[in-house]
Amino acid sequence: MFIHNFKYALKTLFRNKMLIFWTFAFPIILGTFFNMAFSNIENSEKLDIINIAIVNNEEFNDSKIWMETFKTLSDEENEDRLFSTKYVTMDEAERLLQDGEIVGYMVLEEEKPNLVFATSGIDQTIFKQVTEEIVQTSEMVSNLAEDEIKKEMMAGNYHIDYEKIYKDVLEVAKNQEAKINNISRSNLSYTMIEFYTLIAMTCLYGGILGMVAINQNLANMSSQGKRVSVAPTSKGKVVLSSMLAGYITQLVGLALLFIYTIFVLKVDYGTNLPLIILLGAVGSFAGLSMGLLIGTVLKAGEALKTGIMISVTMLGCFLSGMMGITMKYIVDKNVPIINKINPASMITDGFYALYYYDTLDRYFFNIASLAIFAIIAMAISYICLRRQKYDSI
Amino acid sequence: MKPDAYSIKEKIGVVFQDVAVFEELTVYENIDYFCGLYIKDKKKRKQYIDDAIELVGLEEFRKFYPKQLSGGLLRRLNIACGIAHKPSIIFLDEPTVAVDPQSRNNILDGIKKLRDNGATILYTTHYMEEVEIICDRVIILDKGKVLATGTTDELKELAKIEEKVTVEVNELEEKYMEEIKKLEHVDEVTYNGNILLVTYKKGKNNLIELIDYLKKESIKYNKIYSERPTLNDVFLELTGKELRD
Numbered sequence: 001m002f003i004h005n006f007k008y009a010l011k012t013l014f015r016n017k018m019l020i021f022w023t024f025a026f027p028i029i030l031g032t033f034f035n036m037a038f039s040n041i042e043n044s045e046k047l048d049i050i051n052i053a054i055v056n057n058e059e060f061n062d063s064k065i066w067m068e069t070f071k072t073l074s075d076e077e078n079e080d081r082l083f084s085t086k087y088v089t090m091d092e093a094e095r096l097l098q099d100g101e102i103v104g105y106m107v108l109e110e111e112k113p114n115l116v117f118a119t120s121g122i123d124q125t126i127f128k129q130v131t132e133e134i135v136q137t138s139e140m141v142s143n144l145a146e147d148e149i150k151k152e153m154m155a156g157n158y159h160i161d162y163e164k165i166y167k168d169v170l171e172v173a174k175n176q177e178a179k180i181n182n183i184s185r186s187n188l189s190y191t192m193i194e195f196y197t198l199i200a201m202t203c204l205y206g207g208i209l210g211m212v213a214i215n216q217n218l219a220n221m222s223s224q225g226k227r228v229s230v231a232p233t234s235k236g237k238v239v240l241s242s243m244l245a246g247y248i249t250q251l252v253g254l255a256l257l258f259i260y261t262i263f264v265l266k267v268d269y270g271t272n273l274p275l276i277i278l279l280g281a282v283g284s285f286a287g288l289s290m291g292l293l294i295g296t297v298l299k300a301g302e303a304l305k306t307g308i309m310i311s312v313t314m315l316g317c318f319l320s321g322m323m324g325i326t327m328k329y330i331v332d333k334n335v336p337i338i339n340k341i342n343p344a345s346m347i348t349d350g351f352y353a354l355y356y357y358d359t360l361d362r363y364f365f366n367i368a369s370l371a372i373f374a375i376i377a378m379a380i381s382y383i384c385l386r387r388q389k390y391d392s393i
Numbered sequence: 394m395k396p397d398a399y400s401i402k403e404k405i406g407v408v409f410q411d412v413a414v415f416e417e418l419t420v421y422e423n424i425d426y427f428c429g430l431y432i433k434d435k436k437k438r439k440q441y442i443d444d445a446i447e448l449v450g451l452e453e454f455r456k457f458y459p460k461q462l463s464g465g466l467l468r469r470l471n472i473a474c475g476i477a478h479k480p481s482i483i484f485l486d487e488p489t490v491a492v493d494p495q496s497r498n499n500i501l502d503g504i505k506k507l508r509d510n511g512a513t514i515l516y517t518t519h520y521m522e523e524v525e526i527i528c529d530r531v532i533i534l535d536k537g538k539v540l541a542t543g544t545t546d547e548l549k550e551l552a553k554i555e556e557k558v559t560v561e562v563n564e565l566e567e568k569y570m571e572e573i574k575k576l577e578h579v580d581e582v583t584y585n586g587n588i589l590l591v592t593y594k595k596g597k598n599n600l601i602e603l604i605d606y607l608k609k610e611s612i613k614y615n616k617i618y619s620e621r622p623t624l625n626d627v628f629l630e631l632t633g634k635e636l637r638d
Contacts, residue, residue, distance in 0.1 A: 001430070008415075227474065229409070
């Protein structure tokens with residue numbers, strides 16, 4: 001029974017032109033447009049350098065790591081330089097900010113950077129991330145130097161080789177500098193952000209498959225469902241086999257999107273492709289569960305349910321930064337709970353985590369969040385399905 | 394009946410009023426899918442599907458998709474999906490709505506075959522002529538209430554009229570209608586278009602008397618015939634003639 005229903009559910013899904021369009025064709029079409037539109041923006045964006053100011057106080061001038069890092073990131077001879085930095089007084093910095101000549105300025109006080117912005121946006125986010133990285137680096141460098149000196153003294157060597165320690169510390173600082181460059185423009189690529197949300201959207205469109213699969217088995221939703229209901233079959237088996245067929249169809253759609261973006265659009269997903277695929281697979285499961293939930297809980301026609309499903313997906317993607325990364329920043333800042341329960345946001349956040357964090361903690365946190373979301377959606381759907389009885393079909 | 398009363402469910406076949414098939418599956422696949430919900434043995438199922446296809450006369454359309462079928466063929470596919478597993482009790486809900494006469498004939502023949510093969514058939518319809526052709530026992534329902542039960546002959550006896558005479562008359566003055574009403578046993582006289590319809594409560598030679606009257610008054614007519622009341626008359630008699638929602 002399970003295999004019989006699974007086989008035919010798969011056939012009906014793969015032959016359904018509307019579903020094939022939304023699951024297979026639409027993400028590919030959208031991806032093509034993203035590639036055309038955003039690669040041009042990106043090319044022009046490369047010329048845009050973030051204008052910032054640093055308050056040229058005594059503490060800043062005494063801190064080699066701060067000075068050197070900003071010097072490197074603002075080096076006019078470097079094509080990929082991130083900042084155009086003005087070293088000014090506090091009053092001057094404030095005036096530049098008011099006049100809109102800079103996106104923000106930094107004051108180094110008691111070894112901590114205080115950032116001042118007039119508005120929020122991607123440039124401000126980059127500036128903030130860079131300063132955070134420098135704080136971490138300077139802590140690491142001082143700890144390292146301290147450890148090296150302690151080690152030498154514990155070994156009874158009071159003739160410390162300061163030159164060696166200096167070289168080691170310099171090496172660490174260089175690595176950190178490379179990392180700072182790495183979080184800069186090349187990895188905050190608009191195209192990549194769009195592709196992440198595109199994958200998130202594709203995963204969530206799996207919900208339409210889940211919804212259609214469930215509708216075909218509900219007596220109050222489709223005439224085919226009436227037939228299934230009067231047959232001597234377990235509703236659980238029918239629903240599970242239909243969901244599995246929907247999930248496999250969804251994975252095929254996702255695989256096609258990856259193949260197309262990698263081989264045709266030449267999108268570079270980096271070295272973490274298996275983890276990206278895992279995230280896509282878990283995200284698709286969450287999407288499918290969301291479709292099952294909408295299909296089961298809402299008492300509406302299939303067309304309305306499909307409309308709601310598409311709207312919810314698009315809204316989720318919008319809030320997670322599909323139409324502009326600033327939105328994700330705004331939501332994170334003002335209503336962070338939305339991004340915590342928005343599966344599109346969990347998926348995109350999982351992707352960012354792969355790039356911006358050395359450890360996979362945040363990535364797996366997002367994977368776990370998606371799995372929990374899916375389990376809750378499935379549990380609610382199960383309860384609703386168990387309760388459904390029909391007076392008249 | 395509980396949802397998991399599988400031993401009862403497997404003996405039941407339902408043909409819904411709405412066509413309940415998958416647009417994405419061919420004729421054969423649709424029947425195979427729904428039959429497969431009842432019959433697990435593949436070999437047996439194949440035989441059952443072939444029998445169902447033959448019963449509804451869809452042999453030439455096995456690989457056709459539903460959208461390639463006419464309304465009549467689609468109805469036949471709908472029936473095949475509901476009865477392929479050879480149930481012993483079959484519910485058919487208006488299976489001939491909006492089909493061409495040939496398909497209707499085929500469907501009614503198929504239903505008779507199912508009955509002859511031993512299935513009990515519960516047939517819901519508004520077409521009384523179909524009831525007269527295929528039903529052994531009839532229940533007239535109105536607003537969920539049983540109004541009458543019995544064979545077709547038994548039900549016809551419930552009608553208050555005994556005979557209906559239909560006359561094709563090109564022109565008929567009002568005064569003649571009034572006079573016809575006064576003839577013996579006449580219940581009702583109507584004149585619509587060029588059809589004069591006279592219904593009688595009882596009596597045996599009503600037709601001859603009416604012909605005599607028409608001759609006497611020199612009223613020219615094209616056709617005249619008499620008939621017994623139909624189930625349609627009984628139905629209207631029992632449920633009333635006012636329009637329904």
